[in-house]
Amino acid sequence: MAAPIGQPRVRLPAQIKAGEVIEIRTLISHIMETGQRRNQEGQIIPRDIIKSFTCTFEGQPVFSMDLHPAISANPYIAFPFKAERAGNLEMVWTNDAGEQRKLTQAVRLAE
Amino acid sequence: LSLLPKPAAAQMEPATAAAIRKIIGERTPEEGRVQLRLPPIAENGNTVPLTVTVESPMTAADHVKAVHVFADKNPTPDVATFRFSPAMGRAQADTRIRLGQTQDVIAVAEMSDGKLYISRAEVKVTIGGCGG
Numbered sequence A: 001m002a003a004p005i006g007q008p009r010v011r012l013p014a015q016i017k018a019g020e021v022i023e024i025r026t027l028i029s030h031i032m033e034t035g036q037r038r039n040q041e042g043q044i045i046p047r048d049i050i051k052s053f054t055c056t057f058e059g060q061p062v063f064s065m066d067l068h069p070a071i072s073a074n075p076y077i078a079f080p081f082k083a084e085r086a087g088n089l090e091m092v093w094t095n096d097a098g099e100q101r102k103l104t105q106a107v108r109l110a111e
Numbered sequence B: 001l002s003l004l005p006k007p008a009a010a011q012m013e014p015a016t017a018a019a020i021r022k023i024i025g026e027r028t029p030e031e032g033r034v035q036l037r038l039p040p041i042a043e044n045g046n047t048v049p050l051t052v053t054v055e056s057p058m059t060a061a062d063h064v065k066a067v068h069v070f071a072d073k074n075p076t077p078d079v080a081t082f083r084f085s086p087a088m089g090r091a092q093a094d095t096r097i098r099l100g101q102t103q104d105v106i107a108v109a110e111m112s113d114g115k116l117y118i119s120r121a122e123v124k125v126t127i128g129g130c131g132g
Helices: B014-024
Strands: A009-011 A020-027 A050-057 A060-067 A076-083 A087-095 A098-109 B034-037 B042-043 B048-054 B062-071 B076-081 B092-095 B103-111 B116-127
Touching: A060 A076, A060 B092, A087 B042, A087 B048, B014 B103, B034 B103, B034 B116, B048 B062, B048 B103, B048 B116, B062 B092, B076 B092
Parallel strands: B042 B116
Antiparallel strands: A009 A020, A020 A076, A050 A060, A050 A087, A060 B076, A076 B092, A087 A098, B034 B048, B048 B092, B062 B076, B062 B103, B103 B116
């Protein structure tokens, strides 16, 4: 059975001006089992990782990442985004078993 | 291996060269433009902060498509692929990685015009992060 995927957390700046390049910071709790470790009986513990992350804005691709076992437990992913207009960011984390966590983050622009 | 310029290709493990080949084929990357930021010394190889940046205007006509990251001496060299778009405004990505031992981390950037850039950074690891 796949390890649990925690609730993702996403942070945007408090104030965003139109046209500003902001940093989107994300964190999700997950064991990121490498498939290299052995249990006390000497058997390999099967690989179980978050293998992909995608971020779209109003349906348009912004950023995505393929993760390998060399990504630390509780993957932290941060990337820039040019906030031209208000709208929704959609983020999806997918594990080896194909299970997903989705998060919608509204981008609001300061007047 | 001979197609990769030095010093980025200097003393690369065969598994790393093969992993890079799998992504870029027979094309030859140039040195520079892609930057790797990592601590020179990592006390804990389980979580080493990594930042990649690429000099690019990030317009529809001229942007970074992807950056591939490899750890030369990890049990498997693949670390991550970041896929970029002009909607980002700037070519950068941050994450945290595992390094099993002291080694070079290598980044290969693919630009929208098909050009490839490569760079590497050494990290000295005190306690390995691949958990035996």
